[in-house]
Amino acid sequence: MGKETTKTTLLEIGTRIILEKGFNHTGIQEILQTAGVPKGSFYYYFKSKEDFGLQVLENYAQAYQATLERCLEDQTLTPLSRLRRHFEESCKRFESRQCRNGCLIGNLSQELADQSEIFRSRLEEILSHWRERFAKCLYEAQEAGEIPSDLNPHDLAEFLLNSWEGAILRAKVTKTIAPLEAFIQIVFESTLKG
Amino acid sequence: MGKETTKTTLLEIGTRIILEKGFNHTGIQEILQTAGVPKGSFYYYFKSKEDFGLQVLENYAQAYQATLERCLEDQTLTPLSRLRRHFEESCKRFESRQCRNGCLIGNLSQELADQSEIFRSRLEEILSHWRERFAKCLYEAQEAGEIPSDLNPHDLAEFLLNSWEGAILRAKVTKTIAPLEAFIQIVFESTLKG
Numbered sequence: 104m105g106k107e108t109t110k111t112t113l114l115e116i117g118t119r120i121i122l123e124k125g126f127n128h129t130g131i132q133e134i135l136q137t138a139g140v141p142k143g144s145f146y147y148y149f150k151s152k153e154d155f156g157l158q159v160l161e162n163y164a165q166a167y168q169a170t171l172e173r174c175l176e177d178q179t180l181t182p183l184s185r186l187r188r189h190f191e192e193s194c195k196r197f198e199s200r201q202c203r204n205g206c207l208i209g210n211l212s213q214e215l216a217d218q219s220e221i222f223r224s225r226l227e228e229i230l231s232h233w234r235e236r237f238a239k240c241l242y243e244a245q246e247a248g249e250i251p252s253d254l255n256p257h258d259l260a261e262f263l264l265n266s267w268e269g270a271i272l273r274a275k276v277t278k279t280i281a282p283l284e285a286f287i288q289i290v291f292e293s294t295l296k297g
Numbered sequence: 298m299g300k301e302t303t304k305t306t307l308l309e310i311g312t313r314i315i316l317e318k319g320f321n322h323t324g325i326q327e328i329l330q331t332a333g334v335p336k337g338s339f340y341y342y343f344k345s346k347e348d349f350g351l352q353v354l355e356n357y358a359q360a361y362q363a364t365l366e367r368c369l370e371d372q373t374l375t376p377l378s379r380l381r382r383h384f385e386e387s388c389k390r391f392e393s394r395q396c397r398n399g400c401l402i403g404n405l406s407q408e409l410a411d412q413s414e415i416f417r418s419r420l421e422e423i424l425s426h427w428r429e430r431f432a433k434c435l436y437e438a439q440e441a442g443e444i445p446s447d448l449n450p451h452d453l454a455e456f457l458l459n460s461w462e463g464a465i466l467r468a469k470v471t472k473t474i475a476p477l478e479a480f481i482q483i484v485f486e487s488t489l490k491g
Contacts, residue, residue, distance in 0.1 A: 123411060123412075125319065128324040213466055217397050227471060229467065265479075268467065270460070272406055274404060286456060286459070
């Protein structure tokens with residue numbers, strides 16, 4: 104494998120293992136063995152395990168952001184329908200993974216927010232960025248008259264993002280999508296009706 | 298220290314360290330050293346690290362349940378006011394701990410739901426039990442005419458519990474109570490108004 108291919112492979116395998124086991128519990132040797140990359144070459148690609156974890160985080164955040172944009176930019180649907188479809192599609196993806204793993208950003212927030220200031224501040228930026236993207240869609244929904252004018256799109260976006268992370272967390276424990284379905288039902292039938 | 302005192306001390310210290318660092322990352326030696334208990338005596342008190350973790354979980358769940366009951370049984374307030382006060386008091390406790398640690402049940406759900414069936418099934422029971430307690434309060438609120446009759450208390454309880462866990466998770470990252478305040482504001486001003 105070329106240098107860039109090897110690095111990409113290590114990041115992909117690292118993402119899978121960290122999603123399953125968490126960051127602290129993931130061993131560099133396990134990643135190298137799974138990738139079939141010689142022991143000892145890890146530091147050729149990454150400065151440290153922390154550097155590796157931050158790059159895994161970055162890749163995941165970018166991929167999620169791209170998925171989010173694709174859905175929320177779809178001009179064939181109303182703003183509120185785009186938002187609902189985003190959650191419905193996330194729900195299907197979670198179900199297709201047997202309700203395992205959840206969201207890497209939520210998982211690392213839980214694990215590392217109190218342990219590492221560098222992870223905490225990067226997670227904060229990523230989550231704020233996602234919140235702002237939700238807020239933009241909610242502003243559009245408000246302009247289109249789909250949600251009441253007295254609701255605050257910024258606070259609502261905060262609430263929706265956090266509540267979704269909580270629903271994913273719960274669904275990991277129930278091993279069903281019922282918590283995600285309850286989220287979609289109540290958010291779109293009660294919360295966003297004001 | 299007597300046998301029971303030592304065991305209680307080990308569980309208390311274990312709870313603090315597991316809340317801070319997670320279960321997998323917590324070392325038995327660290328707990329024993331912090332407690333001033335001789336190395337090697339851990340297995341006198343606990344069958345295994347898993348047994349220890351499950352007892353920590355049990356103690357935490359019972360303490361939370363007692364706090365919840367005390368608040369939701371308070372007949373001097375209306376059902377909805379009791380529920381709101383429960384969240385407001387949880388918010389104050391979280392702030393008094395510098396927005397660290399979060400909820401042990403949420404943390405262990407995130408960390409262990411995919412890793413250990415014995416932890417997952419016990420976490421599922423605890424969370425279901427809490428949800429039923431919230432649902433009871435919401436039924437009472439519905440009977441008192443405080444929330445619309447077309448809302449489903451069981452689904453609402455599921456949503457509130459999960460969304461609260463998500464808000465706590467987010468507040469660990471922001472290191473502010475803003476996500477908890479947004480939760481309280483939106484749940485009581487929008488979601489529960491139907």
